Amino acid sequence: MTKKIAIIGASGYTGAELIRLISTHGQIEIAALAANSKAGQSMAEVFPFLRHLDLPDLVTVDQIDFSQIDLAFCALPHKTSQKVINTLPKDLKIVDLSxxxxLRDPAEYKKWYxxxxxxVEMQAEAVYGLTEFYRDEIAAARLVAGTGCNAATGQFTLRPLIAAGVIGxxxxxLDMKCAVSGAGRSLKENLLHAELSEGYNAYAVGGTHRHQGEFDQEFSALAGREVKIQFTPHLVPANRGILSTGYVSGDAAEIHATLAEAYSGxxxxxxxxxxxxxxxxxxxxxxxxHIGVTGDRIAGRAIIITALDNLCKGSSGQALQNANLMLGLEETTGLMGAPVFP
Amino acid sequence: MTKKIAIIGASGYTGAELIRLISTHGQIEIAALAANSKAGQSMAEVFPFLRHLDLPDLVTVDQIDFSQIDLAFCALPHKTSQKVINTLPKDLKIVDLSxxxxLRDPAEYKKWYxxxxxxVEMQAEAVYGLTEFYRDEIAAARLVAGTGCNAATGQFTLRPLIAAGVIGxxxxxLDMKCAVSGAGRSLKENLLHAELSEGYNAYAVGGTHRHQGEFDQEFSALAGREVKIQFTPHLVPANRGILSTGYVSGDAAEIHATLAEAYSGxxxxxxxxxxxxxxxxxxxxxxxxHIGVTGDRIAGRAIIITALDNLCKGSSGQALQNANLMLGLEETTGLMGAPVFP
Amino acid sequence: MTKKIAIIGASGYTGAELIRLISTHGQIEIAALAANSKAGQSMAEVFPFLRHLDLPDLVTVDQIDFSQIDLAFCALPHKTSQKVINTLPKDLKIVDLSxxxxLRDPAEYKKWYxxxxxxVEMQAEAVYGLTEFYRDEIAAARLVAGTGCNAATGQFTLRPLIAAGVIGxxxxxLDMKCAVSGAGRSLKENLLHAELSEGYNAYAVGGTHRHQGEFDQEFSALAGREVKIQFTPHLVPANRGILSTGYVSGDAAEIHATLAEAYSGxxxxxxxxxxxxxxxxxxxxxxxxHIGVTGDRIAGRAIIITALDNLCKGSSGQALQNANLMLGLEETTGLMGAPVFP
Amino acid sequence: MTKKIAIIGASGYTGAELIRLISTHGQIEIAALAANSKAGQSMAEVFPFLRHLDLPDLVTVDQIDFSQIDLAFCALPHKTSQKVINTLPKDLKIVDLSxxxxLRDPAEYKKWYxxxxxxVEMQAEAVYGLTEFYRDEIAAARLVAGTGCNAATGQFTLRPLIAAGVIGxxxxxLDMKCAVSGAGRSLKENLLHAELSEGYNAYAVGGTHRHQGEFDQEFSALAGREVKIQFTPHLVPANRGILSTGYVSGDAAEIHATLAEAYSGxxxxxxxxxxxxxxxxxxxxxxxxHIGVTGDRIAGRAIIITALDNLCKGSSGQALQNANLMLGLEETTGLMGAPVFP
Known part of the structure; x- marks a missing residue:
């Protein structure tokens, strides 16, 4: 039977990407779309690329009858999301993309945000949404917290290696190269085509990017000790993609074998x-x-490079993967579309 | 029951796009992939974005057992295609993308190519593959000729208007702006990122582009008289897309109504x-x-703008749409994926 | 002797482009830079690419001592510019880029803006700044109005032909393809990299773009009768450039000869x-x-394609060319830099 | 008095960039341009962006009368360059861009190439062309070897720090992000717009890139011991630029002070x-x-980011800077043009 979902925050890129993915899903029906600032508009106005779909018009969150909704996606900015989720029914299944x-620890949350x-009580309840590593908890969860897109990429690189103890x-x-859609639909000078196209730069250098909080939390828990990595994001002139170049100490062949084994299924x-x-x-x-491992000419050093689409696997695709689990559907439904090349 | 297809010319962009579309089709199985120059290689080597799929390795055309194939897509360069098709079984269903x-008239063919x-005998047999206008013939055809991508775009703009007699x-x-994948995987200086990115230009100016032959054939047949249009293609720094800006004389409202009616179903x-x-x-x-109609401040003049993806609707998507018809499948199967934005 | 100039509106792209050009001019000194919203900041903060230059910090317009200034460039938004220029000394030489x-006729101005x-009185005084056609008037002018970038491009195509009477x-x-810097540093969704890169579209279709007012004024004056052209601008994913594809009736060889003669010096x-x-x-x-002329396969039709850099020749380069004339300097000073390719 | 130069290999990007820079130099005259494969063509045919210049047509190398030439730039592919230079007069001043x-050591050369x-004898004679560090030797040299563009970028980051002993x-x-013009005008699939635009990847991972040879040679000489760094280049969808993100151990403030001091003049x-x-x-x-230094949240770690234009400062600009020195001209002549933004 078809499951009914709502998307709260449907006028941003992650909301639109959810609609794109769900449009050929087959077992999920989009019952409501909310975007307070654009309530009353049709999706064809807000995102003309969705024009061919028969979608409900945008409404405000409080206009949604959640008793008819099996699961809600929250694709709102951070800080806004926690406030809105506070007002939703306490038994509503939620995948939050903010x-x-x-971060489970309120002190860590305050430090980074x-x-x-x-x-705060929902912070403790929420399951961290990196599907491949929290699959059972997610299937049983009421509230799942989608990961940061950089945080997801880095964890695909490192989690099995830290767990197996094969790297220092x-x-x-982690030196990451991030496409611009990760910044959302924000109106900032450095996101203009004229200022991004044909050039690139680092930002949040020196360990100040908020996704560091996720790395700290997850890697330290895995290792059973504090782990602090160096992480530098860069903005490159492309719309989708994260490429993470990881530099670690360890045996490259063992690293490759560990990753291949971890992801074999x-x-x-x-x-x-x-x-x-x-x-x-x-x-x-x-x-x-996609993950690649290479040894360095310097013995005992390896380079691990991981690529994903920030908007899909790094955000909305992950969210749908989690929603499938939470709704008792086959995990891969709606997500097997091949990449678009060129 | 699943239909088995072969793709001949699977190492180019249109072949790869066919595989992308078919990968989530559900009723079509890719039984053979041929590319003489890369025979023996896996698709993961030739197109790593298809790495997740379980595909047959590339073979030469003569290695394919066509008795097991329900339909073959030919995604070869022109001139090569007619030679290869000459060697295929005469009862094999074929969608040719070259x-x-x-062009049905051998003299016209020679003039443009x-x-x-x-x-020559197959020229007469082939059905012109613009699905929306040749649907019944295509469903009954053995050999369907995929249209030029510019030719398709221009015909979506003009066919209903010429047929209805509402324009001069x-x-x-037709002033067209074409993305670079239309040129295929050719190694030419002007297709390098360094020489295409950040600039744009017209080419084949003055009525010399080969897709003019298709316009001449189709528009003249529709009008019952010779119709010669002006058509200028431009190369723009993008990978997918054709935007055709059409300038016609006629009543803009009537033009809009005619197009809306023609495409209503x-x-x-x-x-x-x-x-x-x-x-x-x-x-x-x-x-x-997507088609838009606007009136001009000059009475009796209208602008009709048509947008499509040259590689999908302009080529491989059209081919699959035709194959669906030829195989007795629902026409839209595998083709309802939403556009990718951003 | 070095001339002292001020740039009012130095925090936008045209202001920055002026500084770039003047930085190697040799006979012009930048004495003051104004940008009310960013007064107090250094140019290195506002435009880090100018970091190597020893430039005055940004001030407000009223902080400039114009008695020390030989000429002021106004690179302000339209409507703002007329108000600011109203407050400047009445004998100050000004090149306005807005x-x-x-438009000389107040009624036409009101119609388009x-x-x-x-x-209004300065409207009558201002000289239209298309250097190649108003050279003597500009040399003698106090106030020169820089042309629209599209308007400049179209006039390079058509003025000699209308003057010579060789086209209908x-x-x-004129079908124009415009790069995004023409929209300035405006924060709009459709100017974001994520929404412009990899796609393109027409805008202001049907004769509604404001540069039409310039075409109407200039072409009608040249022809001695009302001339109304069709003009459709398109936004393409590039930062600099305008390509105008012009469709006219006339003899292509005569058109080419007329243009070659007109621009020979x-x-x-x-x-x-x-x-x-x-x-x-x-x-x-x-x-x-660069201007190219091609005949069409249809006798009596020609295509004229003109390319320039909207930010340089279409705006700031033109402004400097005019300022050179107004200051008694060699017209080409600071402007002979070769294009940047790739 | 004007110096006469020849450019051998004028049909590639570095040759064209040299012409661009020299076109407004004022004290250098381009007396001959050679490109064996395109001899007989005009530069306007090969690079239409240089159309406005009055340049000699392309000839073969042996058609040049070197007795009239003060200095030759060799912008040929590696291996070709050494053969051609072998045939040139032994007293001719040469800046080689290949x-x-x-590499001074023939064994190292063979290892990497x-x-x-x-x-071999000229290998010993050649001066390494990183102007800021070999200024006096370059001024006195007959043959100067232009550095690799990545090699230059990394040395700007690290040389003063290794020399001062302030880093481990x-x-x-060094994690580098390189624009595509660094690959030259080569016809390869991965350099096509369709395959580079909108995506990015690492290459030559693990210490296999040839510019490592330059790092090894220069850093080991500076340190007085063997120094082997890790260096990963990445190809990003832009035409010009190298951004090197350097990860080092050391005191960030001391590192910043050392670099600021080293480059103060x-x-x-x-x-x-x-x-x-x-x-x-x-x-x-x-x-x-441009060089930026940031501390990390991990004490004793610093990030040093260096940006330059691979085609200008990384190649042809450096070559002209060296030629100015070798010809007794002011070092900065023709090179003070501001960056182009946007």
């Missing part, structure tokens, strides 16, 4: 043959992750 | 509200066509 | 050999204009 | 205020280098 429920959390923990570096994660390197081109528009 | 069978046709026939101009063609203009962004990666 | 003084002009006046079409305008087509790539970052 | 004379060097030598990582190298990060946007089309 940063609000990723600057404000006291408005829904004190000299990990995963439908979306491909570990390339040893020595091959992935490209964001080859995962664009899809829910797939 | 230019070889688009420079050589005598090697399969002697002052039609079509699953893939959307006529926008009067005065709205389409964008290639909003059809990218999909089989949809 | 739209405010392009919607408001009553705040400096009632069926002229011009330092910045290159008429290509007959049948060649220009590209925006080949004028990017420069003050050069 | 890789052929960068695979072949025995054809001009055993854990240096340099006309082209800008060390940004502590904590700021450069962008390739802000050096594009220019000879400038």
């Amino acid at each position: 940063a609000d429920f990723r 600057g404000n006291d959390h408005a829904a 923990l004190d000299d990990i570096i 995963e439908p979306f994660v491909e570990v390339l043959p040893f020595g091959e390197t992935p490209s964001t081109h080859h995962v664009r528009g899809s829910n797939f992750v | 230019a070889d069978f688009r 420079g050589n005598d046709h090697a399969a 026939l002697d002052d039609i101009i 079509e699953p893939f063609v959307e006529v926008l509200p009067f005065g709205e203009t389409p964008s290639t962004h909003h059809v990218r990666g999909s089989n949809f066509v | 739209a405010d003084f392009r 919607g408001n009553d002009h705040a400096a 006046l009632d069926d002229i079409i 011009e330092p910045f305008v290159e008429v290509l050999p007959f049948g060649e087509t220009p590209s925006t790539h080949h004028v990017r970052g420069s003050n050069f204009v | 890789a052929d004379f960068r 695979g072949n025995d060097h054809a001009a 030598l055993d854990d240096i990582i 340099e006309p082209f190298v800008e060390v940004l205020p502590f904590g700021e990060t450069p962008s390739t946007h802000h050096v594009r089309g220019s000879n400038f280098v």
Whole structure:
């Protein structure tokens, strides 16, 4: 039987990507779309690329009758999300795509986001939404917190290696190259075509990016000790994609074997043959992750490169994957579309 | 029951796009993939974005057992295609994506392509593959000739108007802006990122582009008299998309009404509200066509703008749409994926 | 002796482009830079690419001592410009880059811009700044109105032809492809990299773009009768460039000869050999204009394609060219830099 | 008095960039342009963006009368360059832009390039062309070897730090993001717009890129011991630019002070205020280098980011800077053009 979902925050890129994915899903019906600032508009006005679909018009959140909804996606900005979720029925299944429920410790949340959390009790309840590592908890969860897109990418690189103890923990570096849709539909000068096209730069250098909080939480828990990595994001002139170049100490062959084993049954994660390197081109528009491992000429050093689509696997695709589990549907439904190339 | 298809010429962009579309089709199985120059390689080597699929390795055409094949797609360069098709079983259903069978008149073919046709009798047999206008013939055809991508775009703009007699026939101009994948995987200096990115230019100016032959054939047949339009293609720094800006004489409201009526039952063609203009962004990666009509401040003049994805609706999507008909499947199967935005 | 100039509106793209050009000019000194909203900041903060230059910090307009200034460039938004210029000394030489003084007729101004002009008497005084056609008037002018970038491009195509009477006046079409810097540093969704990159569309279709007012004024004056052309601008994913594809009736060879003759002594305008087509790539970052003429297969029809850099020749380069004349300097000083390719 | 130069290999990007820079130099005359494969063609045919210049047509190398030439630039592919230079007069001043004379040790050359060097004695004679560090030797040299563009970028980051002993030598990582013009005008599938635009990837991972040879040679000489760094280049969808993100151990403030001091008198190298990060946007089309230093949240770790234009400062701009020195001209002549933004 078809499941009914609502999308709260349907006028942003992650909301639109959810609609794109669900449009050919087959077992999920979009029953309501909310976007307070654009309530009353049709989706064809807000996102003309969805014009061919028969979608409900945008409404405000309080106009939705949640008794008819099996699951709600919250694709709102952080801070807004926790406030809105506070007003929703307490038994409603929710996949939150914001940063609000990723960090379990209220102190860590405040450290990285600057404000006291408005829904502290739900912070404890929320399951971290990295499907491949929290599958059972997600299937049983009421509230799932979608991960940061950079945080997801880095964890695909490192989690199996930290868990297996095959890399050093004190000299990990992740150098990430991020496409611009990760910044959302924000109106900022540096996101204009004229200022982004044809150039690139680092930002949030020196360990100040908020996704560090997720790395700290997850890697330290896995290792059973504090793990602090170096992480530098860069903005590159492309719309979709994250490429993470990881520098670690360890045996490259063992690292490759560990990753290949860890992901051997995963439908979306491909570990390339040893020595091959992935490209964001080859995962664009899809829910797939490509991981490549190479040794360095310096013995005991390895480079691990991971590519995914920030908007799909890094956000909305992950959210749908989690929703499938929460709704008792086959996990891959609606997500097997091949990447778009060229 | 699942239909078995072969793709001949699977190492180019249109072959790869066919595989992308078929990968979630459900009723078609890819039984063989041929590419003589890359025979022996896996598709993961040739197109790593298809790595997650379980596909047959590339073979040469003569290695395929066509008795097991329900339909073959030929995605070869023109001139090569007619030679290869000449060697295939005469009862094999074929969708040809090349230019070889688009022009029915051998003299016209020679005029535009420079050589005598090697399969003249099949030229007469082939059905022109613009699905929306040749649906019944295609369903009954053995050999369907996929249209030129520019030719398709221009015909979506003009066919219903010429048929209805609501525009002048002697002052039609189509100014087209074409993305680079239309040139295929050719190694030419002007297709390099360094020489295409950040600039744009016209080419084949003055009525010399080969897709003019298709316009001449189709529009003249529709009008019952010779129709010659002006058509200027431009190369723009994008990978997918054709935007055709059409300048015609006629009543803009009548033109809009004629197009809206003509396409009212079509699953893939959307006529926008009067005065709205389409964008290639909003059809990218999909089989949809968006058409907008606007009046000019000069009375009796109208502008008709049509957008589609050259690689999908302009080529491989159209081919699959035709194959669905030829195989007795629902026409839209595998083709309802929403555009990818951003 | 070095001339002192001020730039009012130095925080936008045209202001920055002026600084870029003047930085190697040699005979002009930048004495003051104003930008009310960013007063107090250094140019290195506002435009880090100018970091190596020793420039005055940004001030408000009223902080400038104009008695020390030989000429002021006004690179402000339209409507703002007329108000600011109203407050400047009445004997100050000014090159205005806004739209405010392009239309001489207050009624035409109001028709296209919607408001009553705040400096009607200066409208009459201002000289239209298309250097190649108003050279003597500009050299003697106090106030010069920089042209619209599209308006400049179309006039390079058509002025000599209308003046010589070698084309029909009632069926002229200019289809323009414009890069995004023409929209300035405005924060709008459709100017974001995520929404512009990889797609393109027409805008202001049907004769509603404001640069039509300039075409009407200039072409009608040249022809001695009303001339109304069709003009459709398109936004393409590039940062600099305008490519105008012009469709006219007339003899292509005569058209080519007329243009070649008209521009034979011009330092910045290159008429290509007959049948060649220009590209925006080949004028990017420069003050050069390339014009190509081709005949059509339809007798009596010709296509004229003109390419220039909207930010340089279409705006700031033109402004500097005019300022050179107004200051008694060699017209080409600071403007002979070759295009940047790739 | 004007110096006469020849450019051998004028049909590639570095040759064209040299012509662009020299076109407004004022004290250098282009007396001959050679490109064996395109001899007989005009530069307007090969690079239409240089159409406005009065340049000699392309000839073969042996058609040049070198007795009239003060200095020759060799912008040929590596291996070809050493053969051609072998045939030139032994007293001719040469700036070579290829890789052929960068490595002084023939064994190192063979290790990285695979072949025995054809001009071993000149290898010893050649001066390494990183102007800021070999200024006096270059001024006195007959043959100067232009550096690799990545090699230049990494050395701007690291040389003063290694020389001053303020960073660890055993854990240096340079993660570089390189624009596509660095690959030259090569016809390869991965350099096509369709395959590069909108995606990015690493290449030559694990210490296999040839510019490693230059790092090994130069850093080991500076340190007085073997220094091996990790270096990973990435190809990003832009035409000009290298951004190097360097990860080192050391005190960030001391590192910043050391770099600021080292480059305090340099006309082209800008060390940004502590904590700021450069962008390739802000050096594009220019000879400038921007360097930013940031501390990490992990004590004792610093990130140093360096941006330059690979084609200008990384190649042809550097070559002209060296030629100015060799010809007794002011070092900065022709090189002070501001970056092009946007």
